[in-house]
Amino acid sequence: MAAEARELTVLVDTQRWRETVLDSVCLAVPAGRVTALLGESGCGKSMVAAALTGSLPSVARSTGEVRVHGTVGLVPQAGATAFAAERTVGAQLDERQQLFRGRSVEDACKAAIYPVETLDLLPHQHSGGQIQRAALAAALLSEPDLLVVDEPSASLDRGTAYEVWASLRTYAGTGAGVLAITHDGALLTETGVADAMVFLRDGRTIAAGSPAEIHALADPYVRGFFP
């Protein structure tokens, strides 16, 4: 098991706003598998990603159990936040490569379907889809045991989205656990990359299982994610 959460509850208290954003969430991310996390906007998917990767906001307090076995990598929903604003993406990928000394920058960019022609641009000079793939390349350089990707294909055309999902599948094939957050049940079904799906609603886990088990459910909330 690359990671698991049991009875994970997260309370956000900003002084002006107080809310339980995750309520007794249970989730498993097996090693060597792609687990997809789905749910409507604001239901808490990114908060699960933050809890698993140790990056909860300072206004959040968590209870319950989170276990991660090995190293973690996060591809944030806004890819630019994975980079410093004032240096080129290429320079920052080179620095990460020096730090981890694993795969080459070229190899990580290829795996992330990131176009190397834009390596010399600053993060904000990238398109939404380009910087998201650059953030994936950055995460792959550290070869984490648990890779959490938040909306990896939200800004991509269908063809490139397919390639990115296939690449996540390949990465899971190296033995890592991959947790991929998405709204796009149709794309998950078409690509067939998810070994398991977990659905969140209002901060709670409401369904989990293999794609076949999920497709057999009559729950209209779950069915609403598929064409």
Ligand SMILES: Nc1ncnc2c1ncn2[C@@H]1O[C@H](COP(=O)(O)OP(=O)(O)OP(=O)(O)O)[C@@H](O)[C@H]1O
């Ligand atoms: N940094 C933060 N500080 C305070 N509250 C936050 C923060 N980030 C998220 N929240 C709150 O936590 C709840 C869950 O947000 P989250 O970003 O996890 O949703 P999501 O399911 O990922 O949504 P989306 O699909 O729109 O990205 C929301 O009510 C949101 O307002």
